[in-house]
Amino acid sequence: MVSSRLRRITSFLLLGLLFIGAVLVSGCGATDTEKKENGELSGTLTIAGSTSVQPFSEVLAEEFMAKHKGIQVNVQGGGSSQGIEAAVSGAADIGSASRDLEDEEEAKNLISIPIAIDGVAVVVSKDNKVTGLTAEQIKNIYLGNIKNWKEVGGADATITVVTREDGSGTREAFSKGIMNEEDIINSAIVQNSTGAVRTTVAGDKNAIGYVSMASLNSEVKAVELDGVAATEANVKNGTYKLQRPFIYITKGDPKGIAKEFIDFVLSEEGQKIIVDEGAFTVK
Numbered sequence: 001m002v003s004s005r006l007r008r009i010t011s012f013l014l015l016g017l018l019f020i021g022a023v024l025v026s027g028c029g030a031t032d033t034e035k036k037e038n039g040e041l042s043g044t045l046t047i048a049g050s051t052s053v054q055p056f057s058e059v060l061a062e063e064f065m066a067k068h069k070g071i072q073v074n075v076q077g078g079g080s081s082q083g084i085e086a087a088v089s090g091a092a093d094i095g096s097a098s099r100d101l102e103d104e105e106e107a108k109n110l111i112s113i114p115i116a117i118d119g120v121a122v123v124v125s126k127d128n129k130v131t132g133l134t135a136e137q138i139k140n141i142y143l144g145n146i147k148n149w150k151e152v153g154g155a156d157a158t159i160t161v162v163t164r165e166d167g168s169g170t171r172e173a174f175s176k177g178i179m180n181e182e183d184i185i186n187s188a189i190v191q192n193s194t195g196a197v198r199t200t201v202a203g204d205k206n207a208i209g210y211v212s213m214a215s216l217n218s219e220v221k222a223v224e225l226d227g228v229a230a231t232e233a234n235v236k237n238g239t240y241k242l243q244r245p246f247i248y249i250t251k252g253d254p255k256g257i258a259k260e261f262i263d264f265v266l267s268e269e270g271q272k273i274i275v276d277e278g279a280f281t282v283k
Helices: 002-028 054-067 080-089 135-143 169-179 194-202 232-236 256-266 268-276
Strands: 041-049 070-079 093-096 112-127 160-164 190-191 207-212 220-221 243-251
Touching: 041 054, 041 080, 041 256, 054 070, 054 256, 054 268, 070 080, 070 135, 080 093, 080 243, 093 190, 093 256, 112 169, 112 194, 112 232, 112 256, 112 268, 135 160, 160 169, 160 194, 169 243, 190 194, 190 268, 194 207, 194 220, 243 256, 256 268
Parallel strands: 041 070, 041 093, 160 190, 160 207
Antiparallel strands: 093 243, 112 207, 112 220, 112 243
């Protein structure tokens, strides 16, 4: 009698555990890559990182979601270093950066996928009469050694120096390409996005900054660097030296929706979108 009752209780408990397990498995699948009955992908993809790459990711995500109605792609900024950390921690399925991975980052089983090439433009107010600077002049402005525009052929006015925050891929490209990794003057105005730098320079006729070439608009003026204009042709032929990659980062080889999205970005259609938005193809 007791043995029979124990068997019934044991069977009941096992059935309950199996039911709970089935619920948990079905619940987990809601955020993973799935195939619907019609073969369409479904799920959620999160991309986070570089504010220079962010506008491209947003447009690419819109096109990708239009093709895959069951997928939601969430795109966030935060900066290149945050994007890399998000890929490491799993907070994002894809991290984005506007710089190459460091050796210690590659050691964390991160995969770097170049999706575009971008130049970094040194910009001034469109009302500034200075049209070109040498790399040495720009470096000395950012070191604080050149303080007045008249020292480089401009008006008699104090230069307002604008820079990006630590961890920015744009800042890293500028630091390596112009500063030789020397420290930027402490009095520089620090902005945390490409758009914020552009807006600050546009609103101050004595300001200087640096932004993604893909973000250039009529609000600011890109100066020549060592006599070379910031153009697509000059980036591609290598005469314009201040350039960097746009990359996506995954923890291990991309899988599921992340792989499908990256494949789309690298496709002819995806690369055309990148060109239309102002960057240059990797192919």
